[in-house]
Amino acid sequence: MRLQPHLLVMNNSVIKVNNVTKAVAGRRLLDDVSFEVAEQSLVSLIGPNGAGKSTLLKIILGLDTQFEGSIVIGSKERVQYIPQLSMTDEHQLPMSVYEYIAIATNRLYSKNKQNVDFKQALIHVGVSAEKLYQSYTSLSGGERQRVAIARALLGNPTILVLDEPLAAVDYASRSGLYELIRHLQQDHKMTVLLVSHDIDSVLPLSDQVLCLNTSLHTDCHPSQFVTEGGAGSRTIHHHC
């Protein structure tokens, strides 16, 4: 299979990345990256460590403004971001699941209503409502990721951005978590952009797979891999 160099132009795109280049101390982290993300699609950005995935994500989110090119996101879009989770921060002070969720929900309604909403959000992502008042650090990696998703969903996003959602999750919980993300994306009619280096997990669930290694190499549509009997995944690894 021959994968085409990527530059998709869409009419219904909600994120437009135009010729983004970023260099630090003479080294190019991103080189002329352009792509568009269609509304209500699930797009995976894959690539090896150091490929510039997280850098590109920070630029898209507006956390890094030192770059060339442009990013266009509709002013009416509500973006929620779930950063890569860390399980090894021993200096993290105690925090309950309730507090973890509440710090990102800027709502000023009654606490009873908030309790109900928080519990429903937890159940929605497959976490027991009883965990709401437990310590956040007592949760497993998979549960923490699900709680992070619940927190993001309470912001009623139109765009959900996830950085390495499986990084702190054990192998057995991985497929279930990706299926949850796909299910929620369709259920909430969201656009999802996720970064991963685990192509085998993201490929079956993605509408579009972008392969990044400083520059964007290919547009890897999953339907192509179905017809090619999975050969494409090896091609992507080769390009990355």
Place this chain on the structure above:
Amino acid sequence: MAVLTGMLGPFVVQSRQSIASDMFAHVALAGIGGALLVGVGPWWGALPALIFVSTLIWWLLNSGRYSPDALAMFFLSGGLALALAFVHVAQDTVFSFENYLFGSILTLTFIDLVAILVSTSLVVVVVWYFWYPLLGATQSPRYLIPFRRTPQVVQLLFFWLLAIVVWVGIKTIGGLLIGALLVIPVLTARSWASSFKQLVVLSTLVSVFSVSLGLITALYVDLPPSSLIIGMAIGLFILQAVASSARRNKRV
């Protein structure tokens, strides 16, 4: 003072800004020196200096060009240098930095007490009202995307609160010891709490207990009250460390 440090301490430790209290204390000394030059009450001169520098530090941190520890050292040593220069130029032979470095809790006037009471009330009300925004802004300000600039603005509010606590602290416990009262109660309480709210309550209790015990001891022992207060806080930390260790061994 104990309530202030107990309440704000967990936010300070969580934001990894423990050294900021020391930096603010040195900036306060520059403000005190400046006040001496213009003939204003020294303690009152520290407040505008603290508010101005805390805003400047917030702006510099948000520019992303400087690391927090480098900025802390810059203002810490810069503040001290300015303070020494101002005091030298003012040629006030009566003035002594010692009262502000190590506190003078037994020399507070009625006006001082009123100012401390008003400041304490202000900080408690603001922390209470902005509880979750402060929690978010001190935990991961850059990653709370939906609010765009809000976490940064709340972070400025946090710096102002810390500046006010240090301002109260230099008059009571002393500029060099305020950091201990902000940090040690949090370290003492952290392994006994399962939520941030519990941590704040326990830190405040530890802080109040340390201050009370230190002041009572000062009535009978000929040592500076501030030293005794910090000594009590350290003693409580050691006690809980031993108790925590015993609790862990019992579980195993």
